[in-house]
Amino acid sequence: MTTVDSRRAPAVLRTAGAREAGRWVAAHCRERPWLTTATVLTTVAGAALQVLPVLLLGRIVDAVADGGPRSVLVTVGALTVAAALLGAAATAASAYLIGRLGADLLARLREGAVRAVLAMPSDRVEQVGRGDVLSRVGDDVAVVSKGIRTAVPTVFSAGVLVAIATAGMFGLDWRLGLAGAGALPAYALALRWYLPRSAPLYRRQRLAQADRAQALISALDGIDTVRAYRLEQPFREKVTAASWRVRELGIDVFRLFGRFVGRENRAEFIGLVLIICVGYALLEAGAASLGEVAAAPLLFHRLFTPLGLIMFTFDEAQKSGASLTRLVGVLGEEAGERLVGDPAVAPPGQVPHPVVVRGLTFRYPGGQDPVLRDIDLTIPAGGSLALVGATGAGKSTLAALVAGIGTPQSGSVRIGPADLATLDEAGARALVSILTQETHVFSGPLADDLRLSAPGATDAQLWEALRTVGADSWVRLLPDGLETPVGEGGERLDVTKVAQVALARLVLARSPVVVLDESTAEAGSEGAAELERAVLAACAGRTTLFVAHRLTQAMAADRIAVLDAGRVVEQGTHDELVALGGRYARLWQAWREGGRAGPDGLPQDFRKGC
Known part of the structure; x- marks a missing residue:
C-alpha cells in the first residue's frame, strides 16, 4: 500500500526461544538419520586422526630416549x-556432509518461512510492517x-576436535x-560472562535492522504521500535514528x-602453565615418561x-542463532483471529459478485483522525470502478479494505452476500484478489511461480493464463519455456x-472480484499500453476496483469515484464528471494540457501513484 501514516507503531513477528529453535533443528536432523549419522562419524574420525600424530610424537620421543631401534x-x-x-x-568429507545437511535445513x-508469511492474514502483515517481514x-x-556455510561447520568441527584432544590428554596420564582441565573453570567463566550478554545484544541488533528496513520501506513506498504532507524531515530523522541505532549496536x-577474546586467552595461559608445571613434577618423580x-x-x-576458530566464528554463529530464532518464530506464527468462513460464500470461478461499501470509516492504530470517512460505494456485478484523487486521499487504504486487508472501525464491505468482516483469510481470498505495484x-x-495462486x-491452464495477458x-x-528458472x-x-x-497469477486465481492498486505504475510508457490491455483482459x-495512476485507466472504467481527504466527493462516468466541472474535470484538463495542476489537482503525482 502507498498510504503512509508515521503515527503507526507496528508490532513485530514472533521470535522463538533458543530451546524451541534447537528442537526444530534436532527434529530436522532426525528426519535425515543417515546424513546426520554420516556427518557426525566423519567429523569425529577427522578430529581423532588430527590428534593421533601428536600422540605418535610422544612415542617417538620415548623410543629415542630409551634407545629403541630405528624401525620404530x-x-x-x-x-x-x-x-x-x-x-x-x-x-573434507565432514565439511561436504555438513554443507549438505545445512543446505537441506536452510531450504526447509x-x-x-515464506509459506508462513504467505499464509498469514493480510492485516497481520500490514500490522507488523513489511520491514520486519522482509x-x-x-x-x-x-x-x-x-x-x-562458514560458522556452523567450523564450530561443530572445532568442538569435536576440542573434545577428542581433551580425551587424548587424559589418555596420556x-x-x-x-x-589441562584446570583451564575449564576459566573458559566456563568467560562463556558465562559472554553468552548472557551476547544473545540479547544480537537479538537487539537484528530488531534494529528490521526497524531500519521498515523506516526505509515505508518512506520509499509512500514517497508521494510523504512529500504531499511535507513529512520529509521527520522520515529522514527516523531513518537516520534507526541507522545510528544499528551502528551503535554493531560497535557494542x-x-x-x-573482551570475550581476552578472557579466553587468559584461560589458555592458565591451562598451559598448569600442564607444564604438573608435567615437570611427574617427570622428576618418575611418574610419567618424557614422551607423555x-x-x-x-x-x-x-x-x-x-578454540581460536570457535572464538573468531562465534560472532557469526551468534548472528546465525539470532536469525534462526526469528525464522523459527515465523514458522510458529498463529493465524489471525478472524471468524471462520461464511457458508454463503460461493466457490471461486462462478458468476461475478457485486461490491457494496456502506458507511465505511477507518483509522490506523494510534491515529487520531480517520483516513476514510463514511464511504458509500457500489460496484455492480461484473462492473468496474476507478478511484482517483490526490496523493494521500485514502485510495490505497480503501482498496485494501475492499480486498479484506484490515477491519474498519465502522461500516461494512460486502462481496455478494458475504460481509468481509465475517470471513477468514481463505474465505476473503476466495472472493477477492488484490494486485499492487x-x-x-x-x-x-516460472511454472512454480505461476502456480502460487493455483497450485493444481x-x-x-498456465499457457492459457499467459495468453490472456499477452x-x-x-x-x-x-x-x-515454463520450466525456465526466473x-x-x-x-x-x-x-x-x-x-x-x-496478472497471469490473477487470472489463475479465478476470484470473482479483483482489486488493482497501481498494479502497472512501474511500467514505462512503452509498456503501459500493453499492460493496460493485459489488465482489461485479466479482469474481463x-x-x-482500480486505483488508477493514469486517467486513461479511469476512462476505461464503468464509473469513477474521486476521493479527497478520505471522502468521496464525486462519482459518475468520465463524461458526467467532466461535464460537472469539478475536481475530476480539473484533473482531466491538466492531464490533457500536460501541465502542472495546483494543490487541487496533481496530475504529476497522479501519474506516480496518487
Missing part, C-alpha cells in the same frame, strides 16, 4: 603420514545461509588431563567480543587453533514482464 621411527612416521592423509580425507527453513525472509535467511557487539610429558602441552596447544517473481521455475493448475509469446522464447540466479524479467506474470467478466 619408520613405523611411527608411516602411521603419522597415513593419519594425516586419512584425517584430511575425513575432514526458507520455504517454511528482514526475516531476506536478511535473516542470508545470515543463516552464511552461518551454515589422568593427572596431565586434570591439569565488537567491543563485547573483544612432551605430548601433553602439544595436545593442549593443539586446542588453541580450534509491489509485484514479485520468486526464484525457481495444469500446464495448459505473455505467452515471450515465455515460448525462454530456453526451457528471479535470483535465473532469467531476469523486466518490470513489464513481471507485471504480466502477476469480473467485478473490478
Whole structure:
C-alpha cells in the first residue's frame, strides 16, 4: 500500500526461544538419520586422526630416549603420514556432509518461512510492517545461509576436535588431563560472562535492522504521500535514528567480543602453565615418561587453533542463532483471529459478485483522525470502478479494505452476500484478489511461480493464463519455456514482464472480484499500453476496483469515484464528471494540457501513484 501514516507503531513477528529453535533443528536432523549419522562419524574420525600424530610424537620421543631401534621411527612416521592423509580425507568429507545437511535445513527453513508469511492474514502483515517481514525472509535467511556455510561447520568441527584432544590428554596420564582441565573453570567463566550478554545484544541488533528496513520501506513506498504532507524531515530523522541505532549496536557487539577474546586467552595461559608445571613434577618423580610429558602441552596447544576458530566464528554463529530464532518464530506464527468462513460464500470461478461499501470509516492504530470517512460505494456485478484523487486521499487504504486487508472501525464491505468482516483469510481470498505495484517473481521455475495462486493448475491452464495477458509469446522464447528458472540466479524479467506474470497469477486465481492498486505504475510508457490491455483482459467478466495512476485507466472504467481527504466527493462516468466541472474535470484538463495542476489537482503525482 502507498498510504503512509508515521503515527503507526507496528508490532513485530514472533521470535522463538533458543530451546524451541534447537528442537526444530534436532527434529530436522532426525528426519535425515543417515546424513546426520554420516556427518557426525566423519567429523569425529577427522578430529581423532588430527590428534593421533601428536600422540605418535610422544612415542617417538620415548623410543629415542630409551634407545629403541630405528624401525620404530619408520613405523611411527608411516602411521603419522597415513593419519594425516586419512584425517584430511575425513575432514573434507565432514565439511561436504555438513554443507549438505545445512543446505537441506536452510531450504526447509526458507520455504517454511515464506509459506508462513504467505499464509498469514493480510492485516497481520500490514500490522507488523513489511520491514520486519522482509528482514526475516531476506536478511535473516542470508545470515543463516552464511552461518551454515562458514560458522556452523567450523564450530561443530572445532568442538569435536576440542573434545577428542581433551580425551587424548587424559589418555596420556589422568593427572596431565586434570591439569589441562584446570583451564575449564576459566573458559566456563568467560562463556558465562559472554553468552548472557551476547544473545540479547544480537537479538537487539537484528530488531534494529528490521526497524531500519521498515523506516526505509515505508518512506520509499509512500514517497508521494510523504512529500504531499511535507513529512520529509521527520522520515529522514527516523531513518537516520534507526541507522545510528544499528551502528551503535554493531560497535557494542565488537567491543563485547573483544573482551570475550581476552578472557579466553587468559584461560589458555592458565591451562598451559598448569600442564607444564604438573608435567615437570611427574617427570622428576618418575611418574610419567618424557614422551607423555612432551605430548601433553602439544595436545593442549593443539586446542588453541580450534578454540581460536570457535572464538573468531562465534560472532557469526551468534548472528546465525539470532536469525534462526526469528525464522523459527515465523514458522510458529498463529493465524489471525478472524471468524471462520461464511457458508454463503460461493466457490471461486462462478458468476461475478457485486461490491457494496456502506458507511465505511477507518483509522490506523494510534491515529487520531480517520483516513476514510463514511464511504458509500457500489460496484455492480461484473462492473468496474476507478478511484482517483490526490496523493494521500485514502485510495490505497480503501482498496485494501475492499480486498479484506484490515477491519474498519465502522461500516461494512460486502462481496455478494458475504460481509468481509465475517470471513477468514481463505474465505476473503476466495472472493477477492488484490494486485499492487509491489509485484514479485520468486526464484525457481516460472511454472512454480505461476502456480502460487493455483497450485493444481495444469500446464495448459498456465499457457492459457499467459495468453490472456499477452505473455505467452515471450515465455515460448525462454530456453526451457515454463520450466525456465526466473528471479535470483535465473532469467531476469523486466518490470513489464513481471507485471504480466502477476496478472497471469490473477487470472489463475479465478476470484470473482479483483482489486488493482497501481498494479502497472512501474511500467514505462512503452509498456503501459500493453499492460493496460493485459489488465482489461485479466479482469474481463469480473467485478473490478482500480486505483488508477493514469486517467486513461479511469476512462476505461464503468464509473469513477474521486476521493479527497478520505471522502468521496464525486462519482459518475468520465463524461458526467467532466461535464460537472469539478475536481475530476480539473484533473482531466491538466492531464490533457500536460501541465502542472495546483494543490487541487496533481496530475504529476497522479501519474506516480496518487
